[in-house]
Amino acid sequence: MLVIDDEAQIRRFLDIGLRAEGYEVLLAADAAAGLALAATRSPDLVILDIGLPDREGHEVLAELRQWSQVPVLMLSVRDAEDEKVRALDGGANDYVTKPFGIQELMARLRALLRDRVAPAGAAPPxxxxxxxxxxxxxxxxxxxxxxxxxxxxxxxxxxxxxxxxxxxxxxxxxxxxxxxxxxxxxxxxxxxxxxxxxxxxxxxxxxxxxxxxxxxxxxxxxxxxxx
Structure with a gap:
């Protein structure tokens, strides 16, 4: 799991929660570091904050979608409907507003990972x-x-x-x-x-x-x- 969020408390909270569920976690505090990790470490899922210090999360998502279809869950304090629509139309797979419950977040992550499983009969050779x-x-x-x-x-x-x-x-x-x-x-x-x-x-x-x-x-x- 790759977490891109500029809030140290959120990164620490997610790091502890995700590791407790058995996930390996990569942490980035800004867009540049997050995109570099996405390119070099090929995470199975990205948790992306919208309000980053160097670039908007929407811009990061757009760049990521140029070369990767990794599932992306957007995080934000912004709960307006148009923000959610913009993120989902831009290629995000889900959207969660802060503050959030760790159990709900884990359930959403599990659902996104299940969606990546190939359908029956489609196993590669x-x-x-x-x-x-x-x-x-x-x-x-x-x-x-x-x-x-x-x-x-x-x-x-x-x-x-x-x-x-x-x-x-x-x-x-x-x-x-x-x-x-x-x-x-x-x-x-x-x-x-x-x-x-x-x-x-x-x-x-x-x-x-x-x-x-x-x-x-x-x-x-x-x-x-x-x-």
């Missing part, structure tokens, strides 16, 4: 070549029968390459879809993640089994077919 298993429905990776612990970014890169198996995915496409459009030139991010992926998969870049570099262009997943 599973890759299994006898050595490497990528279960996209469970977001799990196994190598020679042992689980492989990947970070969010490592898994996101692997899953995107897998979806385009056999085809080159450009560096810009990977950066745009995973880090956001403001990071399309930050190729060092991608090199670091691909390097760690190869290390964890034991994939020799000089003679790759799965992750092939197309110099100056991008990367290609060269495994077999998915189930």
């Amino acid at each position: 599973r890759y299994d070549d006898g050595r490497l298993v990528i279960d996209q429905a469970r977001r799990e990776v196994w190598l020679d029968g042992a689980p492989v612990a990947l970070t969010r970014k490592e898994y996101a890169v692997l899953a995107l390459l897998l979806r385009h198996a056999g085809r080159v995915v450009t560096q810009q496409q990977l950066l745009r879809e995973i880090w956001g459009p403001s990071h399309v030139h930050d190729t060092h991010y991608l090199r670091i993640v691909v390097g760690k992926l190869r290390q964890k998969l034991g994939d020799d870049p000089a003679a790759p089994r799965w992750l092939k570099t197309e110099p100056g262009v991008g990367y290609r997943f060269q495994g077999g077919r998915m189930d």
Whole structure:
């Protein structure tokens, strides 16, 4: 969960409440820090205050929606109907006014997270070549029968390459879809993640089994077919 709110008491209150429910929590006191965390840490849900010191929450929501469909719950002391309509029309998934009860907030968060679950029969395909298993429905990776612990970014890169198996995915496409459009030139991010992926998969870049570099262009997943 990413909380973007300039009130220290609210951040502390939410941090304690969310952690008590088992969520990992990221905290930001302004728009700049919040957008940076959203781009680099890929939260499952964003709690966004409207009254931030550096930018309006509506502006932050608009920028976020340019590259992410993460559920966003807006927080504000403003309870006017037009404020709520503006936020929901702008892409927010829910709107809660301050002060609020923690139990109601948790129920709303659980509902937003449930909405993200894929419908029955829509599970993504599973890759299994006898050595490497990528279960996209469970977001799990196994190598020679042992689980492989990947970070969010490592898994996101692997899953995107897998979806385009056999085809080159450009560096810009990977950066745009995973880090956001403001990071399309930050190729060092991608090199670091691909390097760690190869290390964890034991994939020799000089003679790759799965992750092939197309110099100056991008990367290609060269495994077999998915189930």
